[in-house]
Amino acid sequence: MNNMYKKHFLFFLTIVFFILSLSSLGFAETKKRSGTYKGKNKSGSYESTISKNKTNSTKNTTWQNDQGGTGTRTSEKSWNKDTKTGEFSSNTSLANGKSTSSEGTVKKNDDGSITKEGTFTNAKGETSTFESNKSQNDDGSFTVTKNITKSDGETIDINKNIEKTDSGYQVNGEYSTSSGKSGSFSDDITINNDTITKDLNVTNQNGQTRNKTVEITKDDNTITREVTKTNPEGVTNSSEQSITITTSGN
Secondary structure (H helix, E strand, O other): OHHHHHHHHHHHHHHHHHHHHHHHOOOOOOEEEEEEEEOEEEEEEEEEEEOOOOOEEEEEEEEEEEOOOEEEEEEEEEEEEEEEEEEEEEEOOOOOOOEEEEEEEEEEEEOOOEEEEEEEOOOOEEEEEEEEEEEOOOOOEEEEEEEEEOOOOEEEEEEEEEEEEEOEEEEEEEEEEOOOEEEEEEEEEEEEEEEEEEEEEEEEEOOOEEEEEEEEEEEEEEEEEEEEEEEEOOOOEEEEEEEEEEEEOO
């Protein structure tokens, strides 16, 4: 798989297991699943084990592509309700021998806000640090601030507001970098039964807007993700991925 496809596939797997965990995980339970996936000129199979209790969760996923390459991903989360602190980590090994990882801590502050900080290492071995804060406003919306420091020292500041709507969520925000780039973005997230739709627009400092629409649909044992990207010139590019669950149980 090329780098872009790997990134999208890993994100897709994360979304899939999040959706499945909403309905299948109790206070102490282990679930095993296997199935197949396919995308643009790519296909393969996967196996996963998801374990969760009141304070810890672990996900282990292994996949094999149609060329015989194998990848793995392990993620862990823990939470201490007495100290209101937690830890998270993930490690991914790709079929080409490269790997990515992330780790960090999360804390619930006395004012109810959530602070998260940690590191991320990409497939090139470059490590970035990040820190974020999420707080609730009087009207029920949330404000999120995030700062990222890349391996070359460049910084990225992101500020956004998240508001719950009748059909999902509305996100609006701004970003700026130490290299002089800046812009605004909006993301309309709609949840309708077994379909989640994201409509993201990003406008840079020159007034150029890019659009990305994502639709995730669950139909019986198959979850499909359709993506359409439109650049400032109006040129569109579409792709589709799907995962089919063939076995599920303890």
